[in-house]
Amino acid sequence: MNESWDPAGPAVATRAVTKTYANGVRAVRGVDLDVPAGEIRAVVGENGAGKSTLMKLCYGLEQPTSGELLIGGRPRVLRGPASAIALGVGMVHQNLMLVPSFTVAQNVVLGVEPGRRGRLDGRAAVEATARLAEEAGLAVDPLARVEEVSVGMRQRAEILKALHRRARVLILDEPTAVLTPQETEDLFAAVRRLRDGGMTVLFISHKLREVREISDKVSVMRAGALVGTVTTADTTERSLAAMMVGREMSLDVTRAPARRAGTTLRVRGLAYAAPTGQPLHGLDFDVAAGEIVGVAGIEGNGQTELAEILAGLRRPGAGTVRVGDTDTAGLDVAGHRRAGVGYVPEDRLHDGAALDESIADNLVVDRHDRPPLARRGILRPAAVRAHAERLIEDYAIRTPDPSVPVRALSGGNMQKVVVARELSAGPRLLIASQVTRGVDIGAMRFMYERLVAARDEGAAVLLISADLTELLALSDRLLVLKDGRLVGRFDDTTGLTEKGVGLYMLGVEHHERAHLTAGLDDTAGSDGTAGPDNTGPRDTGPRDAGSGDSGKATPE
Amino acid sequence: MSSVLDVVLSSAFLAAVLRVATPYLLAAMGGLVAERAGISNIALEGQMLSAACTGALVAGYSGSVAAGALAGVAVAVLLGLLLAALRLELGADAIIAGIGLNLLASGGTAFAVYTLLDDKGGTSGLRSGTLPAVTLPGIEDIPVVGDVLSGQNTVTWLAFLAAPFVAWLFYRTRFGFHLRAVGEMPDAAASVGIAVRRVQYAGLALSGALAGLAGVFLSMGYVSFFVRDMTAGRGFIALAAVFLGGLRPWGVFLAALGFGAAEALAVQLGTLDVPPQLVSTIPYALTLVALALYAWRRKRRGAAEVAPASL
Numbered sequence: 001m002n003e004s005w006d007p008a009g010p011a012v013a014t015r016a017v018t019k020t021y022a023n024g025v026r027a028v029r030g031v032d033l034d035v036p037a038g039e040i041r042a043v044v045g046e047n048g049a050g051k052s053t054l055m056k057l058c059y060g061l062e063q064p065t066s067g068e069l070l071i072g073g074r075p076r077v078l079r080g081p082a083s084a085i086a087l088g089v090g091m092v093h094q095n096l097m098l099v100p101s102f103t104v105a106q107n108v109v110l111g112v113e114p115g116r117r118g119r120l121d122g123r124a125a126v127e128a129t130a131r132l133a134e135e136a137g138l139a140v141d142p143l144a145r146v147e148e149v150s151v152g153m154r155q156r157a158e159i160l161k162a163l164h165r166r167a168r169v170l171i172l173d174e175p176t177a178v179l180t181p182q183e184t185e186d187l188f189a190a191v192r193r194l195r196d197g198g199m200t201v202l203f204i205s206h207k208l209r210e211v212r213e214i215s216d217k218v219s220v221m222r223a224g225a226l227v228g229t230v231t232t233a234d235t236t237e238r239s240l241a242a243m244m245v246g247r248e249m250s251l252d253v254t255r256a257p258a259r260r261a262g263t264t265l266r267v268r269g270l271a272y273a274a275p276t277g278q279p280l281h282g283l284d285f286d287v288a289a290g291e292i293v294g295v296a297g298i299e300g301n302g303q304t305e306l307a308e309i310l311a312g313l314r315r316p317g318a319g320t321v322r323v324g325d326t327d328t329a330g331l332d333v334a335g336h337r338r339a340g341v342g343y344v345p346e347d348r349l350h351d352g353a354a355l356d357e358s359i360a361d362n363l364v365v366d367r368h369d370r371p372p373l374a375r376r377g378i379l380r381p382a383a384v385r386a387h388a389e390r391l392i393e394d395y396a397i398r399t400p401d402p403s404v405p406v407r408a409l410s411g412g413n414m415q416k417v418v419v420a421r422e423l424s425a426g427p428r429l430l431i432a433s434q435v436t437r438g439v440d441i442g443a444m445r446f447m448y449e450r451l452v453a454a455r456d457e458g459a460a461v462l463l464i465s466a467d468l469t470e471l472l473a474l475s476d477r478l479l480v481l482k483d484g485r486l487v488g489r490f491d492d493t494t495g496l497t498e499k500g501v502g503l504y505m506l507g508v509e510h511h512e513r514a515h516l517t518a519g520l521d522d523t524a525g526s527d528g529t530a531g532p533d534n535t536g537p538r539d540t541g542p543r544d545a546g547s548g549d550s551g552k553a554t555p556e
Numbered sequence: 557m558s559s560v561l562d563v564v565l566s567s568a569f570l571a572a573v574l575r576v577a578t579p580y581l582l583a584a585m586g587g588l589v590a591e592r593a594g595i596s597n598i599a600l601e602g603q604m605l606s607a608a609c610t611g612a613l614v615a616g617y618s619g620s621v622a623a624g625a626l627a628g629v630a631v632a633v634l635l636g637l638l639l640a641a642l643r644l645e646l647g648a649d650a651i652i653a654g655i656g657l658n659l660l661a662s663g664g665t666a667f668a669v670y671t672l673l674d675d676k677g678g679t680s681g682l683r684s685g686t687l688p689a690v691t692l693p694g695i696e697d698i699p700v701v702g703d704v705l706s707g708q709n710t711v712t713w714l715a716f717l718a719a720p721f722v723a724w725l726f727y728r729t730r731f732g733f734h735l736r737a738v739g740e741m742p743d744a745a746a747s748v749g750i751a752v753r754r755v756q757y758a759g760l761a762l763s764g765a766l767a768g769l770a771g772v773f774l775s776m777g778y779v780s781f782f783v784r785d786m787t788a789g790r791g792f793i794a795l796a797a798v799f800l801g802g803l804r805p806w807g808v809f810l811a812a813l814g815f816g817a818a819e820a821l822a823v824q825l826g827t828l829d830v831p832p833q834l835v836s837t838i839p840y841a842l843t844l845v846a847l848a849l850y851a852w853r854r855k856r857r858g859a860a861e862v863a864p865a866s867l
Contacts, residue, residue: 061747082749097744099737110737111748118730161748 005088009073011037011169011200012058012089017067019053025400027053029224030067037168040191040201042211042232045221046244046440048398048410051204052094054221055171058202059091060084071169085111090162091171096154098146104157105129105142108164132160138190152183159190170194171202176210177438188214206244206440208237220244245442255452258476260288264460265310265429268523270319272309272484278302280309280484283319284516284523287429292451292461294475294493296468298505302484303464304346307433310462311343312336323429337366342427344418346434346464352418355407359399360388362406363421395420396446412443419447423454430454433464448474468498480504489516567703569824574704574712575778576823577816579604579770579787581715583794584812585722586766588805590636591798592726593759594739598654599639600767601791602661603632607771609665609679612782613672616682624776625687629768635661636764640757658791666784678783679775686780687711687772711773718766719809726805735759767791789840796843800850811846818842 012035019028028050035041045051056062057069060078068075071087078084081091098107105126114124129142138156146154155175162170172191176184191201191214205211211218212232219229220243227243265287272280280302287293297303308314310321312333321329326339336343345351353362364373364384373383388402397416399409406414415435422430432451436444451474455461465471471478472493480488480501488504488511490496503509517523583600590597597603607628615624635657642653670676689707696702726732737745738755746752770790775782793815801808822838 080749081747085749091747093747097741097747099741099744101740102737106733107744110733110745111750113730113733115730120728120730120733165748 004072004074005168006073007037010034010070011039011072012202013070013073014054014057014064015068015070017054017057017064017069019050019057019062020065027224028057028064031221031224031226033219033226033229035200035202037200038195038198039216040195040203040214042203042205042215042218043221044204044206044208044211044218044240044244046206046412046442048413048440049221049244050224051221052173053224055091055173055202055204058084058169059089059171085165085167088166088168089171090159090165090167090169092155092158092162092173092175094173094175094177096151096158098154098157100147101145103143103145104140104149104153104160107146107157108132108142108160110161112165128164129160132163136160136163136190137193150183152179152186155179155183155187156190159194168198169200169202171204173204174206175203176205176207184210208240211240212237222246241441244440253448253452253473255474256456258288258291258455260290261458262289263287264289264324265462266320266322267310268320268520270306270309270321271317272305272314273317274305274314277305278484280305280316283486284520285479285486285489286520287460287462289428289458289460290455291476292455292463292474294471294478295462295464295481296471296478296488296501296505297481299466301481301505303433303481305484306481307343307346307431307462307464310336310429310431311341311345337425340426340428342422342425342430342459344415344422344430344432344435346437348415348418353406353414356405358388358403358405359392359397359409359417360384360402362417363388363391363402363424366421366425391420391424394424395450410440412439415439415447416443419450423450426457427454427459429460429462431462431464434466435463436465436467436470468501472496472498472501482507482510486516487511564821564824567700569820570700570704571708572823573813573817573820574708574716576820577813578709578712578715578773579778579790580794580797580812580816580819581809582711582718582770582773583767583791584797584801584808585718585805586763586770587795587798588722588801588803588808589725589735589759589766590763591803592739593735593756593763594742595640595643595756595760596650596654596795597636597639597760597763597767598651598795599635599657599661599791600763600794601787601789602654602658603635603764603767604771604774604787604791605658605661605665605785606635607632607768608775608786609668609782611772612679612682612684612775613668615776616679616684621685621687621776624684625769625772628772628776629765632768632771633761633764636760636762636767637757639764640760644753644756662785665782669782669784676784678781678786680781680783682781684776684780684782687777709773709777711769711777714769715773719805723805731755731758767794770794793839793843796847800846814846815839815842 012033014031014033017028017031018026020026031054043051043054053062057064060080060083063078069078070076071089076087099110102110108129109125113120114128115121126142129140133140138159140153140156140160141149146157159170175187179187195201203215212235215232217229218232218235218240220227220240222244263286267283267285270280270283278300283306295303295306305314309316312328312331312335316329319329320327323339323341328336328339328341331339349355364387367373368379373380373387385402392399392402395416397420398413406417409417419435435447451461451463463471463474475493478490478493478496478501479486482505487507583604587597587600610631611624611628614627615621618624639650639653639657642648643650666676669679673679673681675681687710690710690713691706696706726736734745734750734755738750738752742752771787774786794812797811797815798808801811819839822835825835826832
């Protein structure tokens with residue numbers, strides 16, 4: 001199977017490899033890559049930089065338009081994954097390629113099953129899987145169905161799949177995107193063991209911290225070309241980021257202090273219960289025009305429910321929600337939009353865009369029925385196109401044409417389409433949920449600037465995020481959700497640390513109700529439990545409600 | 557009422573159930589194989605009809621029952637491959653393509669019979685014969701069992717072997733393993749080097765063969781001639797059995813057997829003092845009720861599954 005390897009040559013190499021797609025997009029241009037055997041090589045780059053395409057070329061999923069591919073030191077032509085597998089290349093795809101109803105063992109052997117004369121030896125499959133798992137230190141339950149095991153175990157099963165095929169080169173495409181920190185550590189330990197056993201690993205990622213931790217060398221790609229290969233020990237996250245985007249880039253956002261101008265969002269006694277999802281219990285808070293209020297919390301503590309209620313996708317069980325002068329609690333989504341609510345949903349693939357429709361159509365779905373896009377109920381295609389071209393320009397959406405379906409865009413550009421639509425509507429209140437999830441640094445920075453710009457133009461922004469660094473960088477005030485309750489409120493985020501907020505997220509510390517509701521008019525909480533720090537009624541705005549830890553309760 | 561019970565409990569009725577269930581069992585197994593390969597074979601009806609017509613015509617003209625049966629099955633296999641090609645090469649929707657094939661079969665068989673025999677109704681003018689019955693020595697002497705099994709057509713025996721065959725194929729062979737992987741997760745199968753299309757073509761050919769066998773039984777076993785549109789919706793009822801059986805060989809077997817029993821009951825009740833129009837609706841009404849029950853159950857299970865995921 002692998003006898004044809006030249007032991008002296010590189011495990012994987014490309015010579016002036018170029019890939020041009022049928023639609024004219026040049027995803028990879030003239031890349032010369034050299035990876036010696038037994039090395040962990042990270043390949044980094046922004047979304048759309050061509051790193052995934054390059055890996056597909058190495059795995060036979062795509063064929064190069066020109067140039068030469070070497071595996072095991074010799075030039076090869078890969079006609080498909082089968083020939084790559086035969087040459088000893090294995091790949092763990094970002095979206096795992098497993099059959100859900102099959103067991104781990106069945107998935108591991110799929111394609112190269114043990115058994116004679118067309119029959120399948122299930123017991124041998126289980127034994128082979130267990131043995132490989134033992135040898136590689138990748139703990140799996142061979143008999144468990146894939147659909148019932150954790151994402152981490154699925155990924156280990158994918159790696160075992162490659163090992164079962166005697167892979168000598170392992171391509172890992174964004175392997176940590178779906179893992180918890182603990183699972184990531186276990187994965188890295190296993191990858192190092194494999195490397196020490198002679199495996200060559202290609203590690204695709206845009207998480208620079210992890211790249212620095214796991215790789216021996218880093219190859220950086222930008223706009224389809226390889227801009228350089230450096231020894232990991234000689235790099236910093238900052239220098240890698242600069243190579244990726246072609247200039248120094250930091251995520252520090254400069255923003256002036258918020259200029260608040262009256263309450264835009266007023267939530268009182270908001271409660272929610274449903275057969276599915278986290279219930280919410282008596283939430284009271286305000287968001288003023290011209291400020292960004294962050295919502296921190298471990299995922300699944302009610303953030304999704306809160307965002308969807310405020311956007312009109314779910315009805316609250318009790319309480320009032322006012323946006324400006326409109327009581328939105330009973331309104332449908334269209335009513336929320338009329339009241340001036342913009343919404344960037346956390347799951348843009350499902351809730352943010354119609355993936356098979358064009359960018360232009362996605363940009364007008366909330367306003368296609370009125371001038372200037374429509375006249376007397378008839379859509380004006382020229383106006384729709386002009387509108388799209390303007391937003392594509394304004395929001396730097398990278399696409400050859402507005403008629404391209406959204407599905408064809410990278411994650412960052414897809415998100416820009418959603419953000420462009422929501423912000424160009426000029427919302428009074430913007431609910432932004434996980435805006436930068438899965439987008440690259442350039443797009444991330446762009447989103448940050450846009451959110452701050454929207455704030456400065458007078459929008460009230462409720463920023464929900466799982467990324468504490470992001471929340472601390474952007475929020476003027478910060479709320480913490482735990483188990484569907486508000487447990488923390490910081491009216492001044494300067495000096496706040498991730499660790500400090502983390503204690504509230506975990507429930508180690510919490511603020512007293514009096515502090516949480518201080519300065520809010522008309523809350524149910526002023527029932528004698530009002531705290532010492534701020535009992536003043538409605539003349540105190542939220543900004544005066546005491547800063548940072550002044551209202552902190554004793555730890556539990 | 558007691559007369560109904562007498563009928564149902566008679567060995568003649570049980571023998572009728574086996575006979576009537578034969579086309580359902582075969583066609584349902586054919587539908588199951590296609591469904592698990594990832595292409596819904598809604599053309600079961602047309603495949604059965606084409607096979608029934610081809611079988612009767614070829615057997616009548618050649619004088620060989622075996623040649624007729626083989627030709628009938630072959631035509632159904634070709635229709636299966638055609639459906640796969642429409643889906644895989646041209647990207648057609650399998651349901652729409654299947655409807656097209658069914659209409660083609662309905663019109664094409666009538667046209668062929670009229671052109672060849674100048675008869676708009678069927679091939680009753682042609683002496684085409686039936687496939688042989690299986691006689692096991694000594695089986696007639698066993699009470700009840702003997703009455704039920706003796707004289708059953710070869711194809712009926714094959715129909716009852718189809719479920720264990722498909723189960724063995726799915727769970728014990730490499731081909732079945734690949735077929736299930738391809739149907740459930742084509743990308744995963746392709747990524748490990750399985751030739752996805754080849755597996756799907758093979759699956760659809762096998763599906764066509766099973767449906768073809770069902771069709772051949774209708775015109776060369778059940779009766780000895782082809783009648784226009786003689787499948788009378790059996791292909792669709794078989795498809796209902798595929799889903800009702802939960803896409804598993806033995807579940808589908810039971811569902812198909814149930815539909816067969818319902819039709820046999822309808823036939824038997826026809827001899828009693830019950831309005832025949834009402835009786836003949838039994839298999840169809842049962843199909844609707846069964847599918848509604850299936851959908852309701854799946855919806856409830858679906859809701860339960862969605863719950864944790866949306867947290």
